[in-house]
Amino acid sequence: MADGMSNVISNWMSQLELVDKSCPNCGGRLLRPRTLNKETGQKMAAACIDCGYKEPIGKRTTPTAQELTMQSRKNQAYGYLRKNSILSTPSIFNYNFDNYRTDATGWTRALTFAKGIANQIVQGKTVHALFIGNSGRGKSHLAMGIVYDVLKRTQYNKKIAFIDWRELIDTVKTGMHDNARDVQAYADAILAELKSADIIVLDDLGSERDTPFTKDICDSFWRQREDKTVITTTNLKGSELEVAYGPRTMSRMAKNGQGNSYAMSGIPDYRSIKK
Structure with missing residues (x-):
């Protein structure tokens, strides 16, 4: 029974697409049907899956x-x-520049830096950007904001993936077991796209966890991405x-990283302070 319900939900979700803006009521995800309205030829109104908000239906043209x-x-x-992202939580897809906090000087400066990184990428530069700071400082939020900003300003002409490093390592390890061939196939597909x-x-x-295995994965990643854009948070x-x-990996990270690192110091915990 549970499997049947899960399949129904999965089939229903596959018919929807994510809208590149957040819900004006709660900041949640806006989804809408992939198909066009037969009468207007336009996309249908989007709705928030968190609070139920629905976009007003205005005048539509072909x-x-x-x-x-x-x-x-x-x-x-x-x-x-x-398809090619591995996330610790799907709520990361809701992050963008518009809903990033700017009610403290540290956050405002960090946002300005992130927009500068996006500008470089849009201009065609290879960038190794690095956001450094304790947990809860908004690093992942800014990284996803760069993703959406770059996609929009390049007319969606970029292939981008968001990879939670620990989730990737865990997925690769799980796929190494004999009874997890489907996970191995998934991990192999993700690793191929990293190139x-x-x-x-x-x-x-x-x-x-710091092991020779994780170091090898990291070394392989940076060998493949030495001359391609990477936005790292740590x-x-x-x-x-x-x-x-190791110094070899750090050298590759630094190759296109001059002036592209930001230490998010003096910034309060992003999650602990209410707006």
Whole structure:
């Protein structure tokens, strides 16, 4: 019975798409049907799965060929992001620049820095950005904000994946067992995309247990991404990163990282303070 209900929910969710803005009521995810309205030729109104808010239905016109092409590219870009990301929580998909806190000087400065990183990427530069700071400082929020900003400003012409480092390590380890071939296939597909994606967000580097295996995975990742854009968040300081992963990996991280690191010090815990 539970499996049947799960299949029904899964089939229903597959017919919906994520909208690139948050719910104005609660900041949650807005979803809408993938299919066009047969009468107007436009996308249907989106609704929030958290609070039930529904977009008002305004006057709609038949989309132009250019608008349809852009919508198709947008769907493909978001589809790639969802398919090839490994997250600690799906709520990360709700993060963007618009709903990032700016009621403290430290947060405002961090947001300005993140927008500068997005500008460089949009201009075609290869960037190794690094956000350093304790948990709860908004590093992941800013990284996802960069993702959405870059996608929109490049007309959805980038392949981007958001990878929680610890979740990736755990997935790869699980896939190594004989009875987990489906997990292994999934992990192999993700690892393959790490090589070819235009941009990778490497979230929470250093959160995994320090072993030779994790060091090998990290070394392999940075060999593949040495000349491709990576946005990294970590709780470790520069010296701690070098101890954890070695000077060779740090050299590759630093190759396109000059001026692209931000220490989120003097910033209160993002989660503990109410707006």
